[in-house]
Amino acid sequence: MSIAGQTGYVRRTALAIVATAGLLGTVLVPGVAEAHGHHKPKIEDLQLLAINDLHGNLEPPAGSSGTIKEVDPTTGQVVSTPAGGVEYLATALRQAREGHRNTVTVAAGDIVGASPLLSGLFHDEPTIEAMNKLHLDVTSVGNHEFDEGAKELLRLQNGGCHPVDGCYVEGRKFKGAEFEYLAANVTSEKTGRPILDPYWVKNVNGVKVGFIGATLEGTPNIVTAEGVKGLKFANEVTTINKYAAELKRKGVKSIVALIHEGGYPASSTYNYDCGPAGEGISGPIVDIAKKLDPAVGAIVTGHTHNAYACSIPDPEGNLRSVTSAASFGRLYTEINLKLDKRTGAIVRPSVTAANHVVRRTVDKAPDMSELIAYYSKLAAPIANRPLGYIGADINGRGSTAFEKPLGDVIADAQLAGLSAAEKGGAQIAFMNPGGIRSDLVYKASGAEGDGVVTYGEAFTVQPFTNMMQVKTLTGAQLIQLLQQQVSGGNEAAPKILQSSAGFTYTLDLNKTGAARIVVDSIKLNGVAIDPAASYRVAANEFLAGGGDGFPAFAAGTDKLVGVSDLDLFAAYLGANSKAGSPLVVPAQDRIKVIGVGEDMD
Incomplete structure (x- = not known):
């Protein structure tokens, strides 16, 4: 986590939120004012593409798990649209990246765990390989990353054959995740240190952007005792604020939090408008968002499997983006940021955030189809019984x-x-x-x-x-x-x-x-x-x-x-x-x- 370059801290000021015409579920968030108001900032644009709670759903999920509720713009009625499947998700993300010089793909945990047989039979190696092909850059851990314990999580990060089941094909060794798993608030009881890196820093054309990853403090209450043995889970706010301060000391002034904890919007439609100050969302993430350091410019969340793109006030009263892309790869979130190259801070206004449906009307990504076919053939004797x-x-x-x-x-x-x-x-x-x-x-x-x-x-x-x-x-x-x-x-x-x-x-x-x-x-x-x-x-x-x-x-x-x-x-x-x-x-x-x-x- 070496960090080069120094940038100054920019105080946040409250600005009025600007409504985005004609698109529900998109928030335009007030932001950090220019430090002195006298310079014309040199801007670097950054696109974030976010997913959460994939749970190893490589194939299109069946039944209601494979649909997303949306408001039909022609009728105004709520309809259920088929969505999801990594073949379609890959195509959607690759199309979304087109025309963007700077783009980072992030996730908010539970990428694996509680997975269908195609992934679960192979201890989720197929999903890790799919995320590598998808060019996922960084994710927080979620509670389901601990279903098989910390040692198995570390194997998924670092590679190697399963300690019991071994390698599934002779001569083919699992290489591990090419993306970074972050676990800021998960520490070893023996050492007191995080079991994985607490944050990851991306150099965006000279601007350092830090990503802090955490799971919910209550993970031990929803995972088997064996899965969290030897681990401690700290408070989300305390931990993220601690590492935000550390990043700022190292010259990183643009920070994004990836948190596996979420909220409950008042509507189940993916493109629901949460209101000008997040009045339409409740749940643990609301209190967390209101307490996180204002230096955190955007919050990507998960866990509740809900869809929202809201703006919630930070401790200084300024609104910032808080998003979640439902679950099972049915949605992805696009967040666009502007970075001030002189100060290294996120420029506000404005940050925009919107969820997009992973529709099955786009072409399938051939590399994902090949991966699914490979593991489907291996699993067929068991899966089709x-x-x-x-x-x-x-x-x-x-x-x-x-x-x-x-x-x-x-x-x-x-x-x-x-x-x-x-x-x-x-x-x-x-x-x-x-x-x-x-x-x-x-x-x-x-x-x-x-x-x-x-x-x-x-x-x-x-x-x-x-x-x-x-x-x-x-x-x-x-x-x-x-x-x-x-x-x-x-x-x-x-x-x-x-x-x-x-x-x-x-x-x-x-x-x-x-x-x-x-x-x-x-x-x-x-x-x-x-x-x-x-x-x-x-x-x-x-x-x-x-x-x-x-x-x-x-x-x-x-x-x-x-x-x-x-x-x-x-x-x-x-x-x-x-x-x-x-x-x-x-x-x-x-x-x-x-x-x-x-x-x-």
Whole structure:
């Protein structure tokens, strides 16, 4: 991280935001004033192209995961447009770079992890290779970069064959990422130092631009304990401000933050206008953005899988760009900056930021098609194996209801596989909604035929291969568990567990916090839960360990470890569906919802 050249610090002043005519979702952000107001700056233009939360989706995502909501300019109606696929993303980014002398491609984490089989089967090496071809320059780590632990993350950065599975083709060694992974707020417990570089500096025709990368402080709460073993995750604001000060001391006055934490815009359309001062967005990133050093000229975010291009005030009251490009490569963000070559600072006005749909109407990038074909051939014997049959789409990720049809199926599969006494004696099974990564789509995307569920499709739904656990919880702990869905760290954005058949209760959205769970309504097979009784409860190892803000799970006793969640899912599909008798869409009658807001999750 050597940094040449010195530039002066330029104070920020508040300027009125200028509306960009005719384009929703584009922000024109007030900026840094000229230091003395007497010089005509020599300007260097810089284009940033940003993505986030790709999650190894090299092929176009299936179902609702492969669409983006937008306002049709001709009708004014919200429509769902097919989007995503790295073959189209590569073409879109390459076209966007045309005519720009200075361009940097950045990301805000979760490039890998929770990936479909095409990437996940090979420990995400295909996605790293795709990002190299895409000419990604730098990314922050996200929480999913730690799914397989810090050592595996370092292997993805530096290269080398997998320590267990080895090299997948004789004579072909994985070279690692040609882009920089940044982890400013992730330190080793032993050394106290970041496990990867905290920042990266790009020389843009004589102007030094620094990129600081961080993941959310709460990463240990949403990753298995093994994945974050030996690591500490510091506060995002404190860390980024620390390194912004360090960069300024080294003469870097133009700074961009890449943060794997995000927000929740008031609309799900990608081109929603957040308002002149970011009034239309909420969530953790808003508070973070308001506290970051004003020297940070733009903030690229992720994690929530939402799309926004907003302007949020910095500590001095000046608006700056805060963006996110949804997920799965369905969008990319274009941010254009002007750099003052005399001061080294970002010139304001103006910074512009806009999200663009990765439409599947453009030509496929041949090099990406070749890469996908190469790994598809290697994966085919496993990926194309049929497991079962469905009679219609069974939505998981694409469902906006608290009780998701595919969540019911997964919970039922876990209960079926773990109910026998020798396998744990489970009476109830719970599935965390964030672990459902896709939908089961009826229409065939390959040669297997409509309604056939392949191993590859099942893996895409449940890519973590978490080992299952069965624990004993008291009725009182079960009640606490349900209350933790809508209280504590989950109150602002409830995480409603998917439950197995026979377990029912009422969720009252007219109330707040834990009171949303109607305790008297909680029943197992029609019998009210007894706080003093004991129940055997199944969940994946992440959830059973208290992940996602459910400490009541961690308090369970008499743990029995079973097979993986994917194995149970595959077995259930095979045992409960045939070509002439496919699996039907569940009735979604386990959680009764009172009040409005069923899409709060």
